[in-house]
Amino acid sequence: MRLLSASFAAMIVATPALAQDHSQMDNSAHQMPAAPEAEPEVDHSKMDHGAMGHFRPAVDPVSLPNSTSGPPNAADAVWGAEAMRASREALYRDHGNMQIFWFQGDRLEYRARAGDDGYLWDVQGYYGGDINKFWFKSEGEGSFGEPIEQAEIQALYSRAIAPFFDLQAGVRQDLTGPERTHAVIGIQGLMPYMFEVDAAAFLSSKGDLTARVEAEYDQRITQRLILQPRAEVNLSAQEIPELDIGSGIDNIELGLRLRYEIVPEFAPYVGIEQEWKLGGSRDFARLAGEDPSVTNYVIGMRFWF
Amino acid sequence: MTKSNLPLTRRRMISSLAALSGAAALPMPAWATGNMGRHGGAAVGKGIHELSGAKIDLHIADGSFATGGRSGHAIAVNGTVPGPLIRLNEGEDVTLSVHNMLDVDSSVHWHGLLLPFQFDGVPGISFPGIKPGARFDVPLTPRQSGTYWWHSHSGLQEQVGHYGPLIIDPAGPDPVKYDREHVILLSEFTPMHPHAIMKKLKVAEGYFSMQKTSASDDYPLSAEQRRMWGRMRMMPTDIADVSAPTYTYLINGHGPEDGLELPYRPGERVRLRIINGSAMTFFNVRLPGLPMTVVQADGENVQPVAVDELQIGVAETYDVIVTPNEAGAFAIAAESMDRSGMAQASLTSQPGRKAAFPALRDPPLLSMVDMGHGGMDHGGGGTEPAEPMDHSKMDHAAMGHAMPADTPAGGHDMTAMDMSGGMDMRDTSLLPASVKTGPGIDMVAMNPQDRTGYPGLGLDDVPHRVLNYRLLKSLEMDHHKRAPDREMELHLTGNMERYMWSFDGKKFSAVGDEPIRFGHNERVRVKLVNDTMMAHPIHLHGMFFELVNGQGHHQPKKHTVIVQPGSSATFDVTTDEPGDWAFHCHLLYHMHAGMMQTVSVAFPEGPA
Numbered sequence: 001m002r003l004l005s006a007s008f009a010a011m012i013v014a015t016p017a018l019a020q021d022h023s024q025m026d027n028s029a030h031q032m033p034a035a036p037e038a039e040p041e042v043d044h045s046k047m048d049h050g051a052m053g054h055f056r057p058a059v060d061p062v063s064l065p066n067s068t069s070g071p072p073n074a075a076d077a078v079w080g081a082e083a084m085r086a087s088r089e090a091l092y093r094d095h096g097n098m099q100i101f102w103f104q105g106d107r108l109e110y111r112a113r114a115g116d117d118g119y120l121w122d123v124q125g126y127y128g129g130d131i132n133k134f135w136f137k138s139e140g141e142g143s144f145g146e147p148i149e150q151a152e153i154q155a156l157y158s159r160a161i162a163p164f165f166d167l168q169a170g171v172r173q174d175l176t177g178p179e180r181t182h183a184v185i186g187i188q189g190l191m192p193y194m195f196e197v198d199a200a201a202f203l204s205s206k207g208d209l210t211a212r213v214e215a216e217y218d219q220r221i222t223q224r225l226i227l228q229p230r231a232e233v234n235l236s237a238q239e240i241p242e243l244d245i246g247s248g249i250d251n252i253e254l255g256l257r258l259r260y261e262i263v264p265e266f267a268p269y270v271g272i273e274q275e276w277k278l279g280g281s282r283d284f285a286r287l288a289g290e291d292p293s294v295t296n297y298v299i300g301m302r303f304w305f
Numbered sequence: 306m307t308k309s310n311l312p313l314t315r316r317r318m319i320s321s322l323a324a325l326s327g328a329a330a331l332p333m334p335a336w337a338t339g340n341m342g343r344h345g346g347a348a349v350g351k352g353i354h355e356l357s358g359a360k361i362d363l364h365i366a367d368g369s370f371a372t373g374g375r376s377g378h379a380i381a382v383n384g385t386v387p388g389p390l391i392r393l394n395e396g397e398d399v400t401l402s403v404h405n406m407l408d409v410d411s412s413v414h415w416h417g418l419l420l421p422f423q424f425d426g427v428p429g430i431s432f433p434g435i436k437p438g439a440r441f442d443v444p445l446t447p448r449q450s451g452t453y454w455w456h457s458h459s460g461l462q463e464q465v466g467h468y469g470p471l472i473i474d475p476a477g478p479d480p481v482k483y484d485r486e487h488v489i490l491l492s493e494f495t496p497m498h499p500h501a502i503m504k505k506l507k508v509a510e511g512y513f514s515m516q517k518t519s520a521s522d523d524y525p526l527s528a529e530q531r532r533m534w535g536r537m538r539m540m541p542t543d544i545a546d547v548s549a550p551t552y553t554y555l556i557n558g559h560g561p562e563d564g565l566e567l568p569y570r571p572g573e574r575v576r577l578r579i580i581n582g583s584a585m586t587f588f589n590v591r592l593p594g595l596p597m598t599v600v601q602a603d604g605e606n607v608q609p610v611a612v613d614e615l616q617i618g619v620a621e622t623y624d625v626i627v628t629p630n631e632a633g634a635f636a637i638a639a640e641s642m643d644r645s646g647m648a649q650a651s652l653t654s655q656p657g658r659k660a661a662f663p664a665l666r667d668p669p670l671l672s673m674v675d676m677g678h679g680g681m682d683h684g685g686g687g688t689e690p691a692e693p694m695d696h697s698k699m700d701h702a703a704m705g706h707a708m709p710a711d712t713p714a715g716g717h718d719m720t721a722m723d724m725s726g727g728m729d730m731r732d733t734s735l736l737p738a739s740v741k742t743g744p745g746i747d748m749v750a751m752n753p754q755d756r757t758g759y760p761g762l763g764l765d766d767v768p769h770r771v772l773n774y775r776l777l778k779s780l781e782m783d784h785h786k787r788a789p790d791r792e793m794e795l796h797l798t799g800n801m802e803r804y805m806w807s808f809d810g811k812k813f814s815a816v817g818d819e820p821i822r823f824g825h826n827e828r829v830r831v832k833l834v835n836d837t838m839m840a841h842p843i844h845l846h847g848m849f850f851e852l853v854n855g856q857g858h859h860q861p862k863k864h865t866v867i868v869q870p871g872s873s874a875t876f877d878v879t880t881d882e883p884g885d886w887a888f889h890c891h892l893l894y895h896m897h898a899g900m901m902q903t904v905s906v907a908f909p910e911g912p913a
Contacts, residue, residue: 072818074885074905075431078423083433087410088817091429094460096805096812096899102508130805130812131744160744163731163800164538190802193535220519264505264512304508 101127102304107257109300111273114291116143120298126158133158135168135188140175151175154184165189172202178242181205194218209237210245226267230255239280244288246280259302271298349381351558353470353488356383357392359399363413365457366406370466370494372560373553377496379466380407380457386558387490387582388455388469395450395476401443405435410459413443414846414887415471416620417453417604417864420445422884425846427458430885430903434459450475451604452578452622454490461499463893464584468492472578473604480780481600483576483626487567489590491617491639491648492582493552494560499584503894506546506804513547514540516645516668524670537730539748541670542643543801543838544762546894547585549646554586554639556650564659565650571632575652576600577625581617584893587642587840587867589616589764590623592635592652593663597625599772605849605862606780613769616642616761618842618867620891623772629654636660642762642840644668669763675838676730677750677871736836740796741810747800748871750836756872757854762840774852774866774874778859783851786858789830789877795821797868797890797900799837804898806837806890812899813889820903821888823880832875835868841895842867843874845904847886850876865891883908 103125111118120141126133135158140151156170174180186200199213216230234250257271277292285292349368370379382388405411414426424443428434435441456468470488505512559565591614599610601624632654639648651660733742757774764771799806844865851860853875868874889901
């Protein structure tokens, strides 16, 4: 009954509203016209919508009392600033300032190939917040029965500079071969079409400039079975004879790994990776009696926590 | 109008469900004496036990919860998950005593209640929190009625069971006529620790989805569309950040395997008080074969709307009337929006008789409209129906662009969209100066439309009636409606990949001491623009706002509004509740990631 009478009343007051000529209204006026308490059953087609202004504040907000200033924290007046302090600090910290530790073993693999079989590790991780992180990386490889062929560790400051990219800068320490420390600058992130990339330039303590670009892509076959093409290119601005590196493209690696995510954090995989040394590096390899083209059949695991 | 039956009858009905389900035990003295045990401790019961009277005690304690063969740590209140139903009477004084028996701080926020800000229960904003072993008393005289709920606002406690329903019976006659009522409190259970969930969300985009696109999926996506999503570095399946099977969806603490039965007698008008008390899940609620009449939204009575299904955002409530005339059993099916799982209960006329539940429907996909490219298929060209239909006031100067709402209910036709690329998904020049651009924003809605007429993802093409916001009309006419004094625009911003969430590109951690300030008794129009591809249920503490949905003087009052992906929603609020209030996305992990702000309303006497 209440409903019915309400809408009846509304219909009555709606009548004068309908009679108005909307196109004649002065839309710049801020005051409310004489309050037609109307239901929205107005014929919109008769209204001159094009003549209406955009929404504007009817009152300058700065002139409103207390709208732009006030006590910093109302609860302090009730409970005391001291009582509120710890909970307020915790509140801010807990809502957007979370620090995360993450460690990933991206590739930990056994590599079967002509000659001695080998192994490889490629791990990374970080600690930090959304924008600023300490990032570390390590990779290395070798053949069973021989000294580690190559190993390095990087310690980087990583800063989010774009929605999908971090700028990273720091140092790299080589753990094998001639003593080398490098300054590192690079970017890591997600390219359009979902390619994960990691590109870095290295300036060594001997003045050598090298660079490395890695890209990988996850193609889901099912929710758990994932095919990952991967490419890596190493470049050098100059010949580095003591490292058997020629100038230009040092080597290219193309890999294809098929992993099964038992859980997203743990996935065994099998795959194949082809490596070519090119240019001067190929010549160094041949001189050392090595094959500049190596095919690795890999089995490994990927994990993170 | 009509009268409700006696509260006594209702209470008998409520408690009868516990006996019927055979799963809920009356609370044992153990919880009251602090002997619940620590993590992995005493088994907690399932809701819902009712509390009423002038003094209500809530004891928060650790326990162990189990459903469907899974078990894990829970925080139970008075020994159950959900906690007790707090039943109050409008205008009658009550003291709510909260006892924290955890070994960490806790709190209770009374969701949707009008009360002095210092009792609102948000540690760090309204009060210092409740220390382990401490008690906090909230004196309350309800000045409203309806269906509400309560939950912890400390850390991530809400995920693990610290929530419950709250009903305030009206002082006068209830305009809603019903013979029986049931609380339908939707939530989730997972044995996974909420901090582990948060970390996985941070480091592994899409971790919880088992419905991602793949080479073997059968999603209706062309190769070109798949490439387009890849080019944008987004996933069209990013619908629920956390979902089944990680979550088991619950009704009143009962998982599907618990077989919850709620009784009715044929011919009764049954009021279902649906509360979404989940941490992260939007639910599609329906009772196949039984139409629902929506009579209340967020505790405020609305003019009856008959629908067959409704989508309920996190923290919203809807009261619906169903009238099953035949004997039998009806499925209460609450399907998660991403359709990975379903909360289930049977509305049954005969104990032991269970309903047949519908199968999960095919998972929906996001579209370019959800990416903020709405209107491209009908030449909207930048118009934005901020106030779609409310021309009744004739105060056009205080309205948005004057285009009547031509937004289709869905606007969801993917095939009509330009998928050919070349669109800038992140044109930050479209953002107002108030938005801080940076890595925390991965998308800017190019043409955000008011989609209050949209029924929710996946429900725009179902062959039955579905609720949307524009169908909500308040029961009472607002005779005192004021034109807004000013407008503000707030952008909902985020980065899916990094799991960063914020308002205006600024996380709460960065702007905690710079609240959104309102004068006392200001009338403010707030336009929320969602520059992300997720629907956000935005909740304002302490005050109801009126949704600008074209219903003029019948704009519905709400405490929580869903802002659809790549879209906008607008509300008017009269800032007549002084003090500091939380304002946040009610997706728990979005709030935790920073999508929160303090709203500071000046005191009438001026600055202290």
